[in-house]
Amino acid sequence: MKNFKRYLVTxxxxxxxxxxxxGHLAGVYIPSDIYTxxxxxxxxxxxxxxxxxxxxxxxTLKARLEGVSPQVIVDRYHxxxxxxFREFGIAFDIYSRTSNKVHHETATExxxxxxxxxxxxxxxxxxxxxxxxxxxxxxxxxxxxxxxCGNENAYGDQCEKCGTSLSPTDLIxxxxxxxxSKPVLRKTLHWYLPLDRYEPWLRKWILEDHTExxxxxxxxxKSWLDQGLQPxxxxxxxxxxxxxxxxxxxxxxxxxxxxxxxxxxxxxxELTPEWEKYWKDSxxxxxxxxxxxxxxxxxxxxxxxxxxxxxxxxxxNVPANEFLNLENDKISTSRNWAVWLHEYLEEFPGKQDVLRxxxxxNAPETKDNDFTWKDFQARNNNELVAILGNFVNRTLVLTNNxxxxxxxxxxxxxxxxxxxxxxxxxxxxxxxxxxxxxxxxEALREAMNLARLGNxxxxxxxxxxxxxxxxxxxxxxxxxxxxxTANLTIVCEPFLPFSMEKLRGWISFSEKxxxxxxxxxxxxxxxxINKPELLFDKIEDDAITRQIGKLxxxxxxxxxxxxxxxxxxxxxxxxxxxxxxxxxxxxxxxxKVPKTTKLLKLKIDTGLDVRTIVSGIAEFYNxxxxxxxxxSIVANLEPRKIKGxxxxxxxxxxxxxxxxxxxxxxxxxxxxxxxxx
Ligand SMILES: [Zn+2]
Numbered sequence: 169m170k171n172f173k174r175y176l177v178t179x180x181x182x183x184x185x186x187x188x189x190x191g192h193l194a195g196v197y198i199p200s201d202i203y204t205x206x207x208x209x210x211x212x213x214x215x216x217x218x219x220x221x222x223x224x225x226x227x228t229l230k231a232r233l234e235g236v237s238p239q240v241i242v243d244r245y246h247x248x249x250x251x252x253f254r255e256f257g258i259a260f261d262i263y264s265r266t267s268n269k270v271h272h273e274t275a276t277e278x279x280x281x282x283x284x285x286x287x288x289x290x291x292x293x294x295x296x297x298x299x300x301x302x303x304x305x306x307x308x309x310x311x312x313x314x315x316x317c318g319n320e321n322a323y324g325d326q327c328e329k330c331g332t333s334l335s336p337t338d339l340i341x342x343x344x345x346x347x348x349s350k351p352v353l354r355k356t357l358h359w360y361l362p363l364d365r366y367e368p369w370l371r372k373w374i375l376e377d378h379t380e381x382x383x384x385x386x387x388x389x390k391s392w393l394d395q396g397l398q399p400x401x402x403x404x405x406x407x408x409x410x411x412x413x414x415x416x417x418x419x420x421x422x423x424x425x426x427x428x429x430x431x432x433x434x435x436x437x438e439l440t441p442e443w444e445k446y447w448k449d450s451x452x453x454x455x456x457x458x459x460x461x462x463x464x465x466x467x468x469x470x471x472x473x474x475x476x477x478x479x480x481x482x483x484x485n486v487p488a489n490e491f492l493n494l495e496n497d498k499i500s501t502s503r504n505w506a507v508w509l510h511e512y513l514e515e516f517p518g519k520q521d522v523l524r525x526x527x528x529x530n531a532p533e534t535k536d537n538d539f540t541w542k543d544f545q546a547r548n549n550n551e552l553v554a555i556l557g558n559f560v561n562r563t564l565v566l567t568n569n570x571x572x573x574x575x576x577x578x579x580x581x582x583x584x585x586x587x588x589x590x591x592x593x594x595x596x597x598x599x600x601x602x603x604x605x606x607x608x609x610e611a612l613r614e615a616m617n618l619a620r621l622g623n624x625x626x627x628x629x630x631x632x633x634x635x636x637x638x639x640x641x642x643x644x645x646x647x648x649x650x651x652x653t654a655n656l657t658i659v660c661e662p663f664l665p666f667s668m669e670k671l672r673g674w675i676s677f678s679e680k681x682x683x684x685x686x687x688x689x690x691x692x693x694x695x696x697i698n699k700p701e702l703l704f705d706k707i708e709d710d711a712i713t714r715q716i717g718k719l720x721x722x723x724x725x726x727x728x729x730x731x732x733x734x735x736x737x738x739x740x741x742x743x744x745x746x747x748x749x750x751x752x753x754x755x756x757x758x759x760k761v762p763k764t765t766k767l768l769k770l771k772i773d774t775g776l777d778v779r780t781i782v783s784g785i786a787e788f789y790n791x792x793x794x795x796x797x798x799x800s801i802v803a804n805l806e807p808r809k810i811k812g813x814x815x816x817x818x819x820x821x822x823x824x825x826x827x828x829x830x831x832x833x834x835x836x837x838x839x840x841x842x843x844x845x
Contacts, residue, residue, distance in 0.1 A: 170453075172451055172452060172453035172484075173213065173449075173451035173452065174212065174213035174214065174445070174446065174449075174451065174452050174453070175207050175212055175213065175214040175215075175452070175453045175454075175455065176214075176215055176217070176436070176446040176447070176452055176453070176454045176455070177200055177203060177204050177207075177214060177215070177216040177217070177455050177457065178200075178216075178217055178218065178432040178454070178455070178456050178457065179196050179197055179200040179216070179217075179218040179260070179457045179458075180196050180218075180456075180457065180458040180459060180462055181218060181219050181220060181221035181266065181428055181431050181432075182220060182221065182249055183220075183221050183224070183226065183227075184220040184221060184222045184227065184241065184242040184245040184246050184249070184265070185226050185227045185230050185241060185242075185245060185501075186245060186501040187245065187248055187249060187252070187508045187509065188249050188252050188253065188508070188509040188510070189501070189506035189507060189508050189509060190492060190494065190499070190506065190507045190509070190512075190523070190527060190539055191459075191491060191492045191494070191499040191506065192459070193509065193523070193524075193527050194489065194492040194527040194528075194530070194531050194532060194537075194539070195458075195459040195460075195488075195489040195490075195491065195492060195531075195532065196457050196458060196459055196489065197218075197253070197258050197457075198258075198524055198527050198528050198531070198608070199457055199487065199489065199528075199606070199608050200216065200218075200258075200457035201216075201257070201258045201259055201662075202528065202603065202608050202611070202662040202663055203455070203457070203603060203606070203608075203662075204216040204259055205259055205661065205662040205665065206600075206662045206682065208259075209661060209662070209680055209681060209682035210681075210682040210683065211681065211682075211683075215261045215262075215436065215439060215440070215446060216259060216260050216261050217260065217262050217264070217432055217435040217436050217439065218253075218260045218262070218263050218264075218435070219262070219263050219264030219265050219266065219431055219435050220242065220245065220246040220249065220250075220263075220264075220265040220266065220267075221424065221428045221431065222242040222246065222265055222266045222267040223266055223267075223408060223409040223410065223421070223422075223424045223427060223428070224408075224409070224424035224428075225306040225307075225308045225309070225404075225406065225424075226308070227241055227242060227408065228306075228406065228407075228408045229308055229309070232346070238408045239267070242265070242267060246265050248510055249509075250263050251510070252510045252513060253509075255513050255520070256509060256513065256520050256523075256524075257520055257524070257666060259665075261439055262435050262436075262439040263435075264431065264434065264435035264438050264439075266427060266428065266431045266434070268434065268438065270434050270437055270438050271410075271430070271431055271434035271435075272410050273434075274430055274433055274434040274437060275410050275422055275426070275427040275430045275434070276410060276411075276413045278430055278433075278473070278477055279402070279412070279413055279422060279426070280413050281477055282361075282473070282476050282477060283359070283413075283414060285476065285478075287361070287362075287476040288359040288360060288361060288362075288402065289359070289360045289362050289399060290357060290358070290359055290360070291357070291358055291360055291399070291401075292355050292356065292357050292358075293355070293356060293358065294353040294354065294355055294356075295336075295353065295354060295356050295405065296310055296324070296336050296337075296342065296344075296351035296352070296353060296354075297351055297352055297353070297354035297356075298344040298346055298347055298349060298351050299349065299351075299352060300347035300349045301344065301346040301347045301349075303346070303405070303407070303419070304354070304356055304405030304406075304419075305324070305336070305344055305351055306324075306404065306405070306406060307323065307324035307325035307335070307336055308323055308324060308325060308345075309344060309345050309346055310323070310324035310336045310339065310342050310343070310344060310345065310351060311323055311324070311339070311342070311343060311345055312324075312339030312340055312341050312342035312343060313339060313340040313341050314327035314329065314330060314332065314334070314339070314340075315334075315338055315339070315340055316330050316332045317329055317330035317332075322334060322339060324336035324339060324342070337353075356405055357416075357417075358401045358402075358404075358420070359401070359402050359403045359412065359414075360399035360400060360401050360402065361399065361400050361402050361426075361469070361472060361473065362399040363397035363398060363399060363400055363468065363469065363472055364396070364397045364398060364399065366397070366472040366475060366476075367393060367396070367397045369475065370389075370393060370397070370468060370471070370472065371393055373471070373482070374386070374389045374390075374393070375389070375390060375393065378485075380485075381485060381486065381487075382487055382488065382534075382606065383534070384460060384488065384490060384534065385460075385467065385486055385487070385488050388460070388463045388464070388467075389463065389464075389467045389468065392464055392468060393468075397468070400469065401423055402422060402423050402426040403417070403420045403421065403422060403423055403426075404420065404421055404422075404423050404424075405419060405420055406421050407419065407421070408421065409421030409422055409424065409427065410422045410427050425465055425469065426473070428465075429465060429466065429469075429470040429473075432456075433447055433480075447480050447481060448479055448480060448481065449481070450481055452481055453484045454481055454482065454483045454484055455483060455484060455485050455486070455487065456483050456485075456486045456487075457487060457488075458486060458488045458489075459488060459489055459490075459491065460488050460489065460490050460491065461491075462488065463486070463488050466483065466486050466488075467483075467486050471483070485606065487606035489531060489532050489533055490532040490533070490534065490535055490536045490537070491532055491536045492527075492530075492531075492532050492536070492537055492538070492539055493536060493537065493538045493539065494506060494507060494538070494539050494540075494719070495538070495539070495540050495541070495716075495719060496538055503722075503726050504722050504725075504726070505719075505722060505723075505726070507539070507715075515715075516711075518666075520666050521552075521663075521664040521665070521666045521667045521704075522544070522547070522548045522552060522704070522707070523544075524663060524664065525547060525548075525551070525552055525612070525663065525664060526539075526543065526544045526547040526548070527539070528608055528609060528612045528663060529547055529551075529609060529612055529613070530543065530547075530609075531608060531609050533606075533607065533608065533609055541712045541715045541716055542712065544707075544712070545707045545709075545711075545712045548704060548706070548707045549706050549707060551616065552703075552704040553704045553705070553706055555616060555619050555620055555623060556616065556619040556656070556660070556667075556703065556704070557702060557703040557704040558623065559619045559622040559623045559626065559649075559652075559653075560619075560653055560656070560671060560700065560703050561700060561702065561703065562626055562649075563622070563626070563646070563649040563650060563652075563653050564653070564674060564675070564697060564699075564700035565700065566631060566632070566646060566649075567646055567650060567697060568697070568699060568700075570635065570642065570646065571643075571646070573696050573697045573698065573699070574693075574694055574695070574696055574697075575646075575647060575650050575691045575692065575693050575694060575695040575696075575697070576642075576643035576644075576646050576647050576693060577643055577644075577647065577693040578643070578644050578647035578648065578693070579640055579641070579643055579644045580644065581644060581648075584625075584628070584629075585644065585645075585648055588621060588625050588648060588652075589648060589651070589688045591621055592618065592621075592651070592652060592655050592685075592686055592688065593685075593686030595614055595615070595617055595618045595621070595659065596655070596658075596659055596685040596686040597686075598611075598614040598617075599611050599614045599615050599659050600682075602614060603662070611662075611663075612663050614659075615656075615659045615660050615663060616660075618652060618655060618656055618659055618660075619652075619656060619660075621652065622649060622652040622653070622656075625645075625648065625649065625652070626645070626649055629645045631645045631646060631649075647693070650675070650691050650697075651687075651688055651689065651690055651691060653671070653675060653691075654675060654677055654679075654690035654691050655685055655686070655687070655690060656668075656671070657671050657672045657675070657677060657679075657680075658679070658680065658681075658682060658684060658685040659685050661680060667703055667704070670701075670703065671703060673698065674697060674698050674699070674700045674701075675691065675697045675698070676695070676696060676697055676698060677690070677691065746845075747804075748802060748804065749802065749803040749804035749843070750800055750801070750802055750803070750820070750843070750844035750845070751774055751776070751800070751801055751803045751840075751841050751842060751843060752775070752798060752799070752800055752801075752834050752838050752839070752840055752841065752842045753772045753773060753774040753775065753798070753799055753800070753801045753803075753840050753841070754772070754773045754796065754797070754798050754799070754840050755770050755771070755772060755794050755795055755796065755797050755798075755799060756770075756771045756772065756773055756778065756795065757770065757771035757795060758770050758771075758789075758791035758792075758794050758795055759791050760786055760791060761782065761786075761810075761811050761813065763811075764786070764811060765786060765787065766785075766786050766787055767782055767783070767784055767810065767811060768782070768783050768784075768785055768786045768789065768791060769813055770782070770783060770794075770819070772799075772801065772817070773840050774801065774803055774817070774840060774841055775839060775840035775841015775842070776803065776841055779816045779817065780813060780814065780815060780816060781801065781815050781816060781817050781818065781819060782810040782811070782813050782815035783815075783818070783819045783821075784829075785819070785821065785829050785831075787829075788828060788829045788830070789831075794831075797831070797833065798833055798834060798837060798838075798840075799819055799820070799831050799832070800820040800831075800832050800833065800834065800844055801817045801818060801819050801820065802817055802818040802820065803817050804817075805817050805818045
């Protein structure tokens, strides 16, 4: 493996149209944070950059929906996410934003360089144009009928009902979501990056030179390359973004996927005047942390852009993760199906490390994984509390009890003592190897093995029994337990920074250098420790029940919202309407129709007569509760036999979105037989 002089760690720029959720954290930010903290502890020259991605159509759509400017949307989510990351301990050196001037300048410059070098091709295509609004329409701004499933609200890029990807011209009866008008096709000029030109080079660079990349990343790149690369547009007709810096490109901006990854460069520029050594020196190791939906952009498009530009380094690795699901369902911002970071921080104050731990232990590194609140609780109670917390607490309490908080001398060690002390160094190496190969779950498990080792050592050595007969032996045992504790503050630091800071305080220990881990004498005899508190608290069932209840409420409200208001009907003439004889009436008797679940047999006073009507409302009304109730009926509906009973007329009901039926009744008492018109 090549030895690098410095590291540049980037984390996918979160889109500034919604808050951060656990899927983002498990996929990108926790792994990048562990990696960065580890490198810093090793004393490496490392910077970690991130920021808000503030351009693109979804932001303009949300702004339009709320009736505000896109700037209001990005300001809101930039502030929210920046704060949430900071409170969660994600250790970026800079959290920038792509609406910054420095980013506009950097992206413009890179586009110009490629343009001047003739790296783009220009193509005129036909695109939908809204004549009323006077603008071209992004795919998401066009809706129409899906040609595959008939969904009338399919988008120009995708039908969300059947999941088919579409292009706007596939839609039947398209209309603009801006004005509602029918869009027309118009010619428009765009710039394309001819990815096909880079295909041979990409094949070698990825498929031959980077066989060490994660299987999911390598596999996806291979499949893209095997399908053959096509020229890809780098501009869009839109009024929000970075203007295309070419004459005659009025009303066009850089495609958000051209400008967003350049955001890493701009953020580095903003952070340090020495930015070029991180981006242009082959002694720098560049690592992109992303989710799997971004693989093509970071492994194919962005490298092709940088290669075309010519002066930048390329990523050494792109350790993309798969997706995290929530309680067996895909996380979704639009369906509010997520655990939002800013809400977690409020609802579980001081428990950043519990979420960091459970998301890392369950990270979707090789396949999609599922987050459940029960698992979160079990990770806390059975691992953090029972293993790590328990070991630390025992060690510190016994040290305070036996030696008034002074680290005792280590006397003669037996074979087991030596084996345990040697094991510390091995665990450190295992954690190191796992982190450097981007296997963070494994790294965390190894770090926890140090606490497991300590627990087992104490359980086997039983100092609380030995103290009665052999106090000298106990000094050796406790010295070893304390060395393990001090080592824990180092090897667990990248994963659990909040708890390790507490623990360092309790043992009056400030060493954070990674290379000190494995040392068997971190705490010298006579060193004074403080009184400990509990490192982790048990999470009780009611906290978990509350969270699950919150999700169930979301599910219910989604179900209601997704059943849309039925479409309006064809117009009728007044004469046609007048033919229907709607009258007020009163229910005299009501009983269930035997052997049915839905039907009630009602005896009705219509003012004209007393008659029987069978109605399918038994699921919603108890017979005994509706006797005497005034209602509206269709009096002249042709009689029909239902379950052998002749039903003469129909009771008017309103059907709610969830299928619930409610009687339509006069708002005040009127005489039976009054005409409703
Ligand atoms: Zn469809």
